Amino acid sequence: AKDVGILAMDIYFPPNCVLQEELETHDGVSKGKYTIGLGQESMAFCTEVEDVISMSLTVVKSLLKNYNIDPKCIGRLEVGSETVIDKSKSIKTWLMQIFEESGNTDIEGVDSSNACYGGTAALFNCVNWVESNSWDGRYGLVVCTDSAVYAEGPARPTGGAAAIAMLIGPNAPISFESKYRGSHMAHVYDFYKPDLASEYPVVDGKLSQTCYLMALDSCYNVFCKKYEKHEGKQFSIFDADYVVFHSPYNKLVQKSFARLYYNDFLRNCSTIDEESREKLAPYAGLSSEESYQSRDLEKASQQVAKNLYESKVQPTTLIPKQVGNMYTASLYAALASIIHNRHETLAGQRIVMFSYGSGLTSTMFSFKINEGQQPFSLLNIANIMDVSKKLKARHVVPPKKFVEALKLMEHRYGAKDFVTSQDTSLLSAGTYYLTHVDSKYRRFYDVK
Numbered sequence: 001a002k003d004v005g006i007l008a009m010d011i012y013f014p015p016n017c018v019l020q021e022e023l024e025t026h027d028g029v030s031k032g033k034y035t036i037g038l039g040q041e042s043m044a045f046c047t048e049v050e051d052v053i054s055m056s057l058t059v060v061k062s063l064l065k066n067y068n069i070d071p072k073c074i075g076r077l078e079v080g081s082e083t084v085i086d087k088s089k090s091i092k093t094w095l096m097q098i099f100e101e102s103g104n105t106d107i108e109g110v111d112s113s114n115a116c117y118g119g120t121a122a123l124f125n126c127v128n129w130v131e132s133n134s135w136d137g138r139y140g141l142v143v144c145t146d147s148a149v150y151a152e153g154p155a156r157p158t159g160g161a162a163a164i165a166m167l168i169g170p171n172a173p174i175s176f177e178s179k180y181r182g183s184h185m186a187h188v189y190d191f192y193k194p195d196l197a198s199e200y201p202v203v204d205g206k207l208s209q210t211c212y213l214m215a216l217d218s219c220y221n222v223f224c225k226k227y228e229k230h231e232g233k234q235f236s237i238f239d240a241d242y243v244v245f246h247s248p249y250n251k252l253v254q255k256s257f258a259r260l261y262y263n264d265f266l267r268n269c270s271t272i273d274e275e276s277r278e279k280l281a282p283y284a285g286l287s288s289e290e291s292y293q294s295r296d297l298e299k300a301s302q303q304v305a306k307n308l309y310e311s312k313v314q315p316t317t318l319i320p321k322q323v324g325n326m327y328t329a330s331l332y333a334a335l336a337s338i339i340h341n342r343h344e345t346l347a348g349q350r351i352v353m354f355s356y357g358s359g360l361t362s363t364m365f366s367f368k369i370n371e372g373q374q375p376f377s378l379l380n381i382a383n384i385m386d387v388s389k390k391l392k393a394r395h396v397v398p399p400k401k402f403v404e405a406l407k408l409m410e411h412r413y414g415a416k417d418f419v420t421s422q423d424t425s426l427l428s429a430g431t432y433y434l435t436h437v438d439s440k441y442r443r444f445y446d447v448k
């Protein structure tokens with residue numbers, strides 16, 4: 001199979017959001033901490049009628065309908081999620097309901113999980129399948145679904161929720177350059193979910209930021225080496241038209257891009273101009289440990305990389321800034337943002353992706369973009385995702401309501417024998433919602 005990659009995408013996020021500016025006031029933090037300090041605008045969240053299962057059902061049904069895909073044509077279905085509900089029972093099995101209806105139960109794949117990286121693992125599994133001897137000619141389908149919620153405190157504004165579905169096959173408009181993957185995997189306790197009675201993670205925020213940047217450096221190094229071995233020339237960020245980062249919050253994305261620029265400087269790339277070289281020269285001798293701690297380096301590298309950030313990264317930030325951290329879906333929501341913003345000019349370009357999941361697992365990889373053929377054209381993908389309309393249709397709720405919703409979910413997490421409000425007034429037609437959970441913890445959903 002040639003040009004294997006993403007043929008089609010669809011995205012769903014809940015219709016409720018809270019404004020970060022209002023959350024700053026509500027939480028009593030200094031003005032600008034969440035909006036400028038973290039770089040976030042608003043945050044989506046699930047109310048009691050939605051969860052990762054309902055969102056994934058909604059987005060899969062919507063993708064199949066919008067691109068007119070026969071459910072029988074799916075041969076592999078992989079889910080990436082870190083939101084645990086039935087533990088041993090995968091979310092993938094929930095999605096089988098959609099396929100059983102058409103008589104298709106011959107579908108490989110289960111769930112992948114390691115924090116925000118599960119979606120990338122699921123994507124690689126599908127792409128590898130299509131490129132392998134066991135491929136039977138049908139499509140792969142990848143679903144990333146998560147609800148990111150944190151306990152009260154500094155991490156809470158970095159939540160979010162969404163589900164993304166991606167159809168995988170040959171001759172794709174968003175095709176893998178599989179030769180250049182670079183990974184970095186290690187054991188660390190930066191973020192994990194050891195308390196099975198709670199949906200909230202245990203998180204060491206500062207450690208997770210440093211781990212993210214260390215993983216980025218390491219992946220970029222491997223990625224560049226593989227590129228150079230293959231192409232016989234040096235790689236620099238100028239060889240990427242866009243760089244898409246896993247986005248827990250926008251400030252980390254700004255710092256990450258500057259970090260790549262600093263890497264290019266250390267690697268003595270010819271693409272770094274004289275003026276930038278002079279500005280970064282004082283930091284050439286820092287140990288890597290020192291470099292993660294240096295505020296001056298952070299400032300200097302962000303300043304010299306600013307113009308490039310505007311052209312190569314800014315167009316990827318729309319959905320992550322508006323919806324928040326969507327865990328496994330975050331990186332792909334950033335990809336969806338470029339397709340939304342730049343579908344007319346993307347053909348022939350290269351997109352570099354950086355996936356990070358705490359614990360930790362990370363990979364840098366790249367896509368080559370082609371025009372694509374109907375219904376799998378970039379324009380059609382952008383039209384179907386209809387990001388502007390979905391963002392505009394959202395309802396802004398006051399922080400008090402958001403906090404109340406989270407309180408209720410704390411009680412509902414892991415509970416049995418309850419009926420939800422079944423209030424679907426904000427949901428659009430075709431959205432799945434939770435109606436009740438019975439005495440055996442079995443969940444029941446309906447469609448609006």
Ligand code: ACO
Pocket residue numbers: 030031032033034036037038116154155156157158191203204205206208209212247248249251252358
């Ligand atoms: N105006 C402007 N900027 C402000 C203001 C203000 N009034 N107040 C603070 N800031 C800035 C700070 O200077 C800081 O910016 P900097 O990083 O450039 O220095 C930023 O806002 C955040 O402030 P901190 O005091 O560093 O925030 P805090 O430590 O309270 O929380 C954190 C931030 C650690 C990211 C927390 O939200 C968290 O733990 N989140 C979850 C973990 C996470 O997302 N990690 C990322 C990778 S792992 C993953 O994806 C889950």
